[in-house]
Amino acid sequence: MTEQANRITIAILALGGQGGGVLAEWIQHVARSEGWLAQGTSVPGVAQRTGSTVYYVELARDDGTGRLPVMAQMPMPGDVDIVIASELMETGRALLRGFSTANRTTLIGSTHRIYAIGEKQAMGDGRGSGERILEAAHERSKRFIGFDMEAATDRSGSVISAIMFGALAGSDALPFPTESFRAAIEHSGIAVKSNFAGFDEGFAAAQQPVAMPVETQTPVPAPTTAEGRRLAARVEAELPAIAREAALRGVARLIDWQDHGYAALYLDRLAAIRALDFAPFTLTAETARHLALWMSYEDTIRVADIKTRAGRTDKIRSEVKAQPEQLMGVTEFMHPRFQEICETLPKGLGRWLLNSDLAQRLVGRFFAKGRHVETTSLRWFAALRLVAAMRGMRPRSLRYAEEQERIENWLALASEQALHDRDRAIEIIRCQRLIKGYGDTFERGLGNFNRIVAHHQAKDLPAAEIARLRELALADEGCSQLNEALSA
Amino acid sequence: MAERSFKSEVRKLELGEGETFTGEGILAVTKALLQSGVAYVGGYQGSPISHLMDVFADANDLLESLGVHFEASASEATAAAMLAASVNYPLRGAVAWKSVVGTNVASDALSNVSSGGVTGGALVIVGEDYGEGSSIMQERTHAFAMKSQMWLFDPRPNLTSIVDSVEQAFQLSEASNTPVMLQLRVRSCHMTGSFTAKDNIRPPMTVGDAASNPNRDTDRIVLPPANFLHEVEKIEKRWPAGLAFVRDNRLNEWFGPAEVDEGIGLIVQGGLYNNLNRAMELAGLADSYGESKLPIYCLNVTYPLVPDEVADFCRGKRAVLVIEEGQPEFIEHELNTLVRRAGLDTRIAGKDVLPRSGEYTAKAISKGLAAFLRAEAPAMAPAEEVESPLAPAVATQIPPRPAGFCTGCPERPIFTAMKLVERELGPAHVSADIGCHLFSILPPFNIGNTTMGYGLGSAGASAFKPKDKRAIAVMGDGGFWHNGLTSGIGNAVFNKDDTVTLIIDNGYSAATGGQDILSSRAKNENRTTNNPITRAVRGVGATWVREITRTYDVPRMRDTLREAMTSPEKGPKVIVAQSECMLNRQRREKKQKAAALKAGERVVRERFGVDAETCTGDHSCVRLSGCPSLTIKPNPDPLRQDPVAHVENSCVGCGLCGEVSHAAVLCPSFYRARIVANPSRWERAKARIAGAVIGSWQGAIERKRAARAF
Incomplete structure (x- = not known):
């Protein structure tokens, strides 16, 4: 912003409810208080309900003649001095719409994500990639100020509009003193204190280099017991470097899920795959990950254990922002079905019950409805602990027998493939991704897995085709695309 | 009560001669009406003119003191028909709505008032919802002006020009005995700016004065032979008078x-x-x-x-x-x-x-x-521009953001239930309506085959005479009172339609900004509310009528809908699903809760959460809910790839997540946290005991776990 400029154009890209309108008003207030003319426009319409909205503010220096400039009503691509975007993909949208121009535009954008419905509803991972947005943001602006505005909002206990306002002041892109910005907040008279906190946070962040949201890394588990160290040593000795991290995580997970013996079984199975593999050992690495996940399938025992762990309540307290002096009760929404109960029982009994009409009628109705399980009450806590304590019996359960058989078949198929075509073996292993969830979700996933495997066994599919079918299985809930591909 | 309060804007309407008005375009128009000595104002809310209606609704005292009559009309047709007051009397009147849809609804009355002509200035303010952000068909109001011969203003977009044209429009209308339309584009309605105000003018004649001294002129009534004379008069008298006024006053x-x-x-x-x-x-x-x-x-x-x-x-x-x-x-x-x-x-x-x-x-x-x-x-000619669009690889990463239901919206569980019934009975033809509920057409629900206009959900399904599967019509309470009662329910009863109509009763005309309507549960000083939809429906002869008073009860919603779809009874099946619009509810309750907290009273807050450890990243919950506060986050488990579901702090604890995971047998990952501020002594004691026992129990478990750990 040069001293000679008589006009400043500002586009604000925000989502409904983020206070883009408030920000636009503050900016106009600052400008007017500094003797400039200001005009703001927007198209709220239905966009106010979670859609993305563009606010446009135009400022003009009063030339003292009383003449009024003709102001534009929307940002014109290539003619925008300042762009403020409240989210990473909205920053991207500003670039897409050509609002940000190299050598001209000060681009202030958040680097955090608010996922769009299309990304959220995917059956797997539907997230758009933000990396190249940042690259383009640098290329297509005079100056790019990017930071995690959501984190800044949390830190300051404020709202994102105050953060953006602070960042705008801190960017020095407007020829107005900071006091005028603060005066605008004061003038609006709403939540002044927290807005000031947010303003300061945004102001400071504008002085920093571009920063992505901080990602928490889960450290690779280190053994703490003698048995654990023995297993860790096996990982080191038997597996290639590329597979070790996943294998260590897998071992830790399976010990927690069952016991050391079960983790040893995992390493045995992995070693068998390793024997068929060679550099770069992708098959072994992928198996390390997928085998650990399958072997630690979700069952009622596991869920009961997770729901009653020490530290969970504290974690929830901090997540829901409960104050120390406030009480918190936690209720779970559980829906164990008759089938899942039978599967937890010893194999023979479970199978007999499942096949018995009488049992289904007598016991089944107790499990027809969902339960509200209050884990913070003694009664329900005790009940869940009882279920969790069935861990010792798990290897004799019906579900265990079923899952181990499926796992063995899967590994056998992958091993057989590995002898001829390692890529096919890898894709077979990756199909484990389809098996997840509970109830109907689990059954659908397992059904798709079985059908893809059967199709492959009948038609001897190339690796790419297996991968394609797997993607199709995740394309829609009704499996219509997969069905079509399988019947073609 | 509307979504936004305009009490502070109302003060701007009181500005006098020479003072500077600074504010939104549509509010400037409101002020211009008062400066023009308007006697009556009506209209129907809708973007982008909702604010005009809301400001007038909040300015009741000022209007009364000026002797101006204001009405929140039942529909645009009602508003247009109100202009009849200017036919026989020198009353200036203005009505407003969203165009082109509102003009469609109003067109019968507009044709009539244009044919007979007016004595007092009659002004129609249309918010032209065209272009970016529009939610309606892209047509022009211009065609209506032409076909009915109403003059059309499209002023330069600055507040002074817009305000001047309001007054000129009244003058033009009176000079040519013709109603005038003032077209304002969306951005002009929401544009801020300034103009120099004038004093408000009391109408020289009020609507009350006119009613006390009725004046009748049969030549103004559209009936032979007057209707033929009107056509001649339009061409020979009003047209030249209009042209002369525009030219002589240099309006262009x-x-x-x-x-x-x-x-x-x-x-x-x-x-x-x-x-x-x-x-x-x-x-x-x-x-x-x-x-x-x-x-x-x-x-x-x-x-x-x-x-x-x-x-x-x-x-x-x-x-x-x-x-x-x-x-x-x-x-x-x-x-x-x-x-x-x-x-x-x-x-x-x-x-x-x-x-x-x-x-x-x-x-x-x-x-x-x-x-x-x-x-x-x-x-x-300027040099040709070289455009450098964003590379497709980058551009395709930017997801579209369609509008959707708000956090905690009570309409969402209705569509969740519809999806569950769809799983059982297969897809049905769904005739959608206009309103927030139309977002069901978009992901994640993808429900709805057509939408034919406001209040026309049932009418849009009327051709489907089912053999074995009934069509479903959706209608909002706003649309129901706009015309749905007669064009939808009445028609279905009369024609023995076998369709299912779901009336979504959230207590407001929610999509247009939360204005009160006949069935609103709120008490409104200036309007009559609390007229139940079920009574109206039964009143026109529907017999299979069910009322659900809590839409979040997904199993009940699902079962009622299934019953409506499969019941042997013939004739329309009407389900009235009620829960208050969450935006309005939050606006009301947030204040109350904040006050109670401040006073040290016991306040309960609920919100949902997801255990990332048990979530496997299938996102069924998202597909059955679509709540903005239910989102995803990177999986904290490095072995897994798919992001896990996650509930943000904006959650209002409506309960749908829990209902869905039960009704659809999803997964045990959801929990509801119930946070009690200023708990009672008894609650505190109970929690302390449970906490202590659970804590020591957990301690023992963790010691054992450590012994058999990795």
Whole structure:
């Protein structure tokens, strides 16, 4: 912003409810208080309900003649001095719409994500990639100020509009003193204190280099017991470097899920795959990950254990922002079905019950409805602990027998493939991704897995085709695309 | 009560002579009406003119003190019919709505009032919802002005011009006995700016005065033979009077030199003037104050065109570019006729260089103008721009953000239940309506086959006479009272339709900003509310009527819907699903809760959460809910790839997540946290004991776990 400029154009890209309108008003207030003319426009319409909205503010220096400039009503691509975007993909949208121009535009954008419905509803991972947005943001602006505005909002206990306002002041892109910005907040008279906190946070962040949201890394588990160290040593000795991290995580997970013996079984199975593999050992690495996940399938025992762990309540307290002096009760929404109960029982009994009409009628109705399980009450806590304590019996359960058989078949198929075509073996292993969830979700996933495997066994599919079918299985809930591909 | 309170804006309506009004465009219009001595105002809310209605609703005291009658009309037809007050009496009246949809609804009354003509100034303010962000069909109000012969204002988008045109419109209306439309584009309605105010004027005659002294003139009634005389009168008297007023008062404007050597000029709709100027400025043909290097004829009145003015402007010019948004290009057609009639051979350019459809942004005008100049005055044409769009690999990563239901919206569980029933019975034909519930068409619900207009959900399903599967119609409470009771339910009863109608009763006309309606549960001092929809439905003869008073009860919603779909009973099946609009509820409860917290009272807050450890990242919950606060986050488990579900702190604890995971047997990952501020002593003691026992139990478990750990 040069001293000679008589006009400043500002586009604000925000989502409904983020206070883009408030920000636009503050900016106009600052400008007017500094003797400039200001005009703001927007198209709220239905966009106010979670859609993305563009606010446009135009400022003009009063030339003292009383003449009024003709102001534009929307940002014109290539003619925008300042762009403020409240989210990473909205920053991207500003670039897409050509609002940000190299050598001209000060681009202030958040680097955090608010996922769009299309990304959220995917059956797997539907997230758009933000990396190249940042690259383009640098290329297509005079100056790019990017930071995690959501984190800044949390830190300051404020709202994102105050953060953006602070960042705008801190960017020095407007020829107005900071006091005028603060005066605008004061003038609006709403939540002044927290807005000031947010303003300061945004102001400071504008002085920093571009920063992505901080990602928490889960450290690779280190053994703490003698048995654990023995297993860790096996990982080191038997597996290639590329597979070790996943294998260590897998071992830790399976010990927690069952016991050391079960983790040893995992390493045995992995070693068998390793024997068929060679550099770069992708098959072994992928198996390390997928085998650990399958072997630690979700069952009622596991869920009961997770729901009653020490530290969970504290974690929830901090997540829901409960104050120390406030009480918190936690209720779970559980829906164990008759089938899942039978599967937890010893194999023979479970199978007999499942096949018995009488049992289904007598016991089944107790499990027809969902339960509200209050884990913070003694009664329900005790009940869940009882279920969790069935861990010792798990290897004799019906579900265990079923899952181990499926796992063995899967590994056998992958091993057989590995002898001829390692890529096919890898894709077979990756199909484990389809098996997840509970109830109907689990059954659908397992059904798709079985059908893809059967199709492959009948038609001897190339690796790419297996991968394609797997993607199709995740394309829609009704499996219509997969069905079509399988019947073609 | 509306979503936004305008109590502070109302004060701006009281500004007097010489004071500066600074605010939104639509509020400036409101002030302009009072300055023009308006006697009555009505209208139907809808973007972008909702604020006009809301401000008047909040300005009751001021209006009463001025003797101005204000009505929140039942529909646009009601509002238009209200203009009948200006037919026999010198009353200035104004009505407002969203166009073109509202104009469609109003058109019968508009035709009638236009045919008979008016004595007092009659003004229709239309918020033209065209272009970016619009939710309606892209048509022009211009056609209505033409077919009924109403004059159409399209003022330059600055508050002074807009406010002046309100007063001029009343004068024009009275001078030509013709109703006038004032068209405001969305951005102009929401545009901030300033103008110098005048004193408000009490109407010289109030609606009460008129009613006490009725005046009858059968020549004003649309009935033979008067209706034939009206047509003659329109052409022979009102048309010339209108043209004379527009011309004599110079309502249109001229900018730039009268002529340039290149022999070209520009004709622009007033509403697009600012965009044109920006396009010219960037091409070096104007400065920021509108000092133009080319002759511009700016149409603040876009209908009718004034033949003399057009001929004078075009005379001596080889080519003129008309910048006219929307299609068909009525003005361009008319200009060609007028130029021909004037014996000129000026070429009229327009849609040949400008886009045939879509909003005329400064960018669009810029390109069209450049094309025009390249053809007619190459020396003036700006260099061709090289565009560098974002690389597709980057662009495709940016997800679209369709509008959706708000956090905690009570309409969402209704569609969740519909999806669950769809799983059992297979898909049914769904006739959707207008309102927030129309978001069901979008992901994640993808429910709805057609939408035929406000309150027309049931009517849209009326052709489907089912053999074995009933069609489902959706209707909101707003649409129900707008016309759905008669056009939908009444029609279905009369014609023995076997369809299922779901009436979504959230207590407000929610999509337009949460205004009260007949069935609103709120007490409204100035309106009559609390008239149950079920009573109205039964009143027109429906017998299978079910009322669900908590939409979040998904199993009940699902079971009732299934029953409606499968019940042997013939005739329309009507389900009224009630829960208050969450936006309005939060607005009310947040304040109460904050006050209670401050006073140290016991306050309970609920919100949901997801255990990332048990979530496997299938996102069924998202597909059955779509709540903005239910989102995803990277999986904290490095072995897993798919992101896990996650509930943000914006969650209002509506309960749908829990209901869904039960009703659809999803997964055990959801939990509900119930946070009690200022708990009672008994609660505290109970929690302390449970906490202590659970804590020591957990301690023992963790010691054992550590012993058998990795």
